[in-house]
Amino acid sequence: xxxxxxxILYAPSVETIRLDGATLLLDPARPNWxxxxxxxxQILALFNGKRTFGEVVLAYxxxxxxxxxKAWQHVETITHDAIRQQLLxxxxxxxxxxxxxxxxxxxxxxxxxxxxxxxxxxxxCAHCLVSSGPDGDQGLPTAPFLKVIAEARTLGARRxxxxxxxxxxxxxxxxxxxxxxxxxxxxxxxxxxxxxxTDAKLAKLKQRDAARLRLQISLDGATPxxxxxxxxxxxxxxxxxxxxxxxxxxxxxxxxxxxxxxNFNDVPNVTRLIGEIGGTNHHLLWMHKRxxxxxxxxxxAPTIEQVIKVVxxxxxxxxxxxxxxxxxxxxxxxxxxxxxxxxxxxxxxxSSLCVxxxxxxxxxxxxxxxxxxxxxxxxxxxxxxxxxxxxVAQSFQQATVEKKPICCACPLKFLCxxxxxxxxxxxxxxxxxxxxxxxxxxxxxxxxxHELTETRKGLVSNGKSGFSAPVLFTGMGEMxxxxxxxxxxxxxxxxxxxxxxxxxxxxxxxxxxxxYGEAAETPSEDLCCPVQPDPSDLTHIPxxxxxxxxxxxxxVGSAGIKLGETxxxxxxxxxxxxxxxxxxxxxxxxxxxxxMTPQMLKVAREAQREVAAHLGYDVVEFREGFxxxxxxADKTVDLITSNCVINLSPDKKAVFAEMWRVLNDHGRIVVxxxxxxxxxxxxxxxxxxxxxxxxxxxLTEEEFMAYLERAGFYGLQMLKKxxxxxxxxxxxxxxTVRGYKYEKKxxxxxxxxxxxxxxxxxxxxxxxxxxxxxxxxxxxxxxxxEKLSHPPYAGLFTVIGVDQAGRxxxxxxxxxxxxxx
Numbered sequence: 001x002x003x004x005x006x007x008i009l010y011a012p013s014v015e016t017i018r019l020d021g022a023t024l025l026l027d028p029a030r031p032n033w034x035x036x037x038x039x040x041x042q043i044l045a046l047f048n049g050k051r052t053f054g055e056v057v058l059a060y061x062x063x064x065x066x067x068x069x070k071a072w073q074h075v076e077t078i079t080h081d082a083i084r085q086q087l088l089x090x091x092x093x094x095x096x097x098x099x100x101x102x103x104x105x106x107x108x109x110x111x112x113x114x115x116x117x118x119x120x121x122x123x124x125c126a127h128c129l130v131s132s133g134p135d136g137d138q139g140l141p142t143a144p145f146l147k148v149i150a151e152a153r154t155l156g157a158r159r160x161x162x163x164x165x166x167x168x169x170x171x172x173x174x175x176x177x178x179x180x181x182x183x184x185x186x187x188x189x190x191x192x193x194x195x196x197x198t199d200a201k202l203a204k205l206k207q208r209d210a211a212r213l214r215l216q217i218s219l220d221g222a223t224p225x226x227x228x229x230x231x232x233x234x235x236x237x238x239x240x241x242x243x244x245x246x247x248x249x250x251x252x253x254x255x256x257x258x259x260x261x262x263n264f265n266d267v268p269n270v271t272r273l274i275g276e277i278g279g280t281n282h283h284l285l286w287m288h289k290r291x292x293x294x295x296x297x298x299x300x301a302p303t304i305e306q307v308i309k310v311v312x313x314x315x316x317x318x319x320x321x322x323x324x325x326x327x328x329x330x331x332x333x334x335x336x337x338x339x340x341x342x343x344x345x346x347x348x349x350x351s352s353l354c355v356x357x358x359x360x361x362x363x364x365x366x367x368x369x370x371x372x373x374x375x376x377x378x379x380x381x382x383x384x385x386x387x388x389x390x391x392v393a394q395s396f397q398q399a400t401v402e403k404k405p406i407c408c409a410c411p412l413k414f415l416c417x418x419x420x421x422x423x424x425x426x427x428x429x430x431x432x433x434x435x436x437x438x439x440x441x442x443x444x445x446x447x448x449x450h451e452l453t454e455t456r457k458g459l460v461s462n463g464k465s466g467f468s469a470p471v472l473f474t475g476m477g478e479m480x481x482x483x484x485x486x487x488x489x490x491x492x493x494x495x496x497x498x499x500x501x502x503x504x505x506x507x508x509x510x511x512x513x514x515x516y517g518e519a520a521e522t523p524s525e526d527l528c529c530p531v532q533p534d535p536s537d538l539t540h541i542p543x544x545x546x547x548x549x550x551x552x553x554x555x556v557g558s559a560g561i562k563l564g565e566t567x568x569x570x571x572x573x574x575x576x577x578x579x580x581x582x583x584x585x586x587x588x589x590x591x592x593x594x595x596m597t598p599q600m601l602k603v604a605r606e607a608q609r610e611v612a613a614h615l616g617y618d619v620v621e622f623r624e625g626f627x628x629x630x631x632x633a634d635k636t637v638d639l640i641t642s643n644c645v646i647n648l649s650p651d652k653k654a655v656f657a658e659m660w661r662v663l664n665d666h667g668r669i670v671v672x673x674x675x676x677x678x679x680x681x682x683x684x685x686x687x688x689x690x691x692x693x694x695x696x697x698x699l700t701e702e703e704f705m706a707y708l709e710r711a712g713f714y715g716l717q718m719l720k721k722x723x724x725x726x727x728x729x730x731x732x733x734x735x736t737v738r739g740y741k742y743e744k745k746x747x748x749x750x751x752x753x754x755x756x757x758x759x760x761x762x763x764x765x766x767x768x769x770x771x772x773x774x775x776x777x778x779x780x781x782x783x784x785x786e787k788l789s790h791p792p793y794a795g796l797f798t799v800i801g802v803d804q805a806g807r808x809x810x811x812x813x814x815x816x817x818x819x820x821x
Contacts (some may be wrong), residue, residue, distance in 0.1 A: 010090070011087060014026055019449065022473065023041040025041065028412070034082075035453030036471065036606070040078045040472065042060070054577070073469055074778060077706075094461065110351055112161065113157045115145060118164045119137040119442075120165050121166040126229070139170060161189050174204050193231070194217035194242025196242075221266050226266045230260060254326060259286060268316075282323050282324070283323065290426050302749075304437065307437070323433075334495075345431065346431075346495045349396035356368045361390075363393065363396055375390040396421075402720050421438065450701065459653040460473055460653055462710065466783065468769075469785065488566065496759050514707075532549075545576050550573060550601050550644065552672050561638055561639060567589070567638065568592045575622065578604070593622045619695070630659070639670065640669045640671070647698045652699065660713065668739065669741075673694075674733070676731070677731040701718075712741065713740060713741060714739065714787065717739075721736075757778075
């Protein structure tokens with residue numbers, strides 16, 4: 001959108017929530033949210049559907065005593081952010097009436113199936129929901145379970161969960177797992193106490209696709225003294241042994257802990273123990289009022305205040321030992337769903353069912369074997385019939401958060417979704433009753449908002465570079481990838497079971513790694529290419545590398561590489577741009593490539609010897625790593641290139657921040673990538689093939705430049721732009737962009753320097769809002785003088801004059817009283 005002086009913009013009704021160091025803007029009706037600072041909130045509040053853009057700039061300038069150029073830059077920057085975030089619009093924003101989830105959710109369609117494999121267990125835990133034990137039901141024979149798994153696949157189920165009892169007591173458990181994983185897109189999880197994970201069982205698990213298989217192992221204390229009274233005498237050591245063995249076998253493992261009145265002070269120690277034995281995920285569970293736990297009465301559960309304190313302490317420990325708390329990560333993932341995504345209650349009996357050990361079917365695993373919640377029986381009915389015809393299932397499908405008395409007025413209702421339906425039912429008698437853990441959910445959402453805002457702040461507002469305009473630090477939809485459908489922004493979704501949460505946090509990387517791993521082994525012509533390298537740059541490069549060039553430009557050829565420089569190519573693939581750079585930097589330089597795909601790195605390293613033989617020297621190094629955490633030290637690189645890989649990252653702001661970190665002062669980036677003429681729609685963003693083809697992750701041109709600017713790069717220039725292809729009416733372009741780094745020194749110091757812009761334009765504004773009329777000396781600080789004396793500004797300005805070293809002056813341009821930038 002072009003911001004003209006007479007443009008009127010409209011804002012939705014938002015709630016402003018003060019966080020520590022930030023301001024949260026929350027649109028409950030949509031829903032939508034974003035984090036900014038006080039200045040950003042002040043500017044956005046000026047847009048009332050009556051003021052023009054020009055009037056907002058003037059009002060902001062008058063309030064803050066800014067010159068017009070700087071005020072315009074500030075307002076323009078955050079206005080574009082707010083338009084992208086759908087917090088500002090050229091037309092009035094009015095909330096649409098919401099009829100409830102039943103109007104949106106298709107039936108019958110399953111996304112997941114729970115198999116309560118048995119009620120027999122080698123333990124008799126004090127809080128077991130179904131009172132499992134050694135004398136429990138052994139479960140149905142193999143055939144009915146295989147049949148129901150097959151039917152679930154036809155209904156769309158891609159996730160299968162095996163619980164009990166203890167699933168590994170079944171001799172056919174691996175047959176059931178294999179049936180669940182028959183579809184290559186399916187995933188399976190086994191909830192177990194880990195005691196039966198013998199070497200033989202672990203070997204069988206390793207034979208399966210580990211990327212699609214997860215174990216969740218229960219442990220309720222960090223010592224036998226805490227754990228064993230809950231889970232059974234002698235269980236602690238056996239469980240820990242099982243966890244160690246599973247992790248040692250390379251399996252994906254999460255450890256779950258039920259927070260009780262006897263262990264709540266010890267839960268952070270469990271997190272610490274998980275870290276010590278090599279685990280990465282800790283999943284917390286809240287006490288249910290059913291089964292053996294209900295037999296202990298209300299005293300079996302700690303107070304909500306105690307649980308909140310435990311959750312926060314556990315997170316703090318997790319951050320120090322490298323263990324993620326799944327519940328917290330799941331809430332952060334919810335907050336990243338596309339703008340307008342309404343979460344309405346849970347998936348129980350909507351897109352998820354649980355088959356109990358005897359074949360009876362219930363809405364969820366936590367509700368299994370509750371007679372009032374009986375939905376049907378797989379021995380007499382199909383899942384499709386149960387999902388469509390069961391009165392219990394129909395009542396669940398008609399329920400909505402809008403009818404929950406407390407939730408309907410809560411600003412978080414469409415983000416939280418109304419809490420946990422199981423707790424609502426067991427404590428209040430209805431899935432639309434109040435969730436007793438409501439205050440816990442609110443506290444966890446507040447913590448997630450704060451963390452997302454704080455962690456993104458440094459990525460999008462780099463004060464070290466001199467960038468000072470207010471921005472939106474983060475917001476709903478950022479990094480949303482596989483969660484969207486074509487129904488957005490009016491999409492309605494349901495929450496998955498709280499029993500297991502740790503899936504998919506690395507899903508985008510898995511897609512890209514597999515896609516380009518295959519392209520490394522077999523060259524793919526489909527991936528080539530809007531632009532081809534200059535043939536004269538390829539004479540020293542093996543054909544196996546050239547055949548695996550999947551770029552969209554030639555950034556190395558546009559970078560003006562000098563002898564002796566250190567270059568870094570991100571997403572280097574088979575190494576073509578690294579090898580081109582190696583020839584240009586000469587024997588005194590260094591050419592580094594970073595890639596996350598082992599197959600590509602193998603091709604590149606094999607070619608490295610042949611390239612060195614051609615050149616007569618070897619200055620090439622390939623490193624395995626992610627763009628979001630570049631394996632290079634601070635300020636060690638003169639030039640960074642990338643060729644059609646930034647769009648593949650799920651976190652582009654982190655990539656740009658990392659690029660700025662490793663670059664030397666006055667270093668430069670030259671990156672080629674794919675951009676879109678408008679924001680890529682949700683249905684394209686969730687297509688794995690389009691991710692690999694550089695479509696799904698493409699930013700708009702305005703976003704691409706804005707993200708670079710916020711990361712601290714200045715002097716941005718689009719060197720090349722060419723049309724690539726059109727997909728579903730969306731046009732995609734190959735662009736090559738150059739930018740520079742300069743890190744400001746401590747404070748703005750004035751020693752009498754001035755800069756004179758030489759033309760040809762009548763006047764220009766730099767990246768920090770300084771106004772330079774042609775042929776007019778403007779007083780500047782030492783930092784600005786340094787920047788204007790180097791590319792890309794060198795030759796456009798004359799920087800002269802030092803009256804008295806250290807004497808501050810304020811004639812034009814920078815005002816020492818306010819600070820230069």
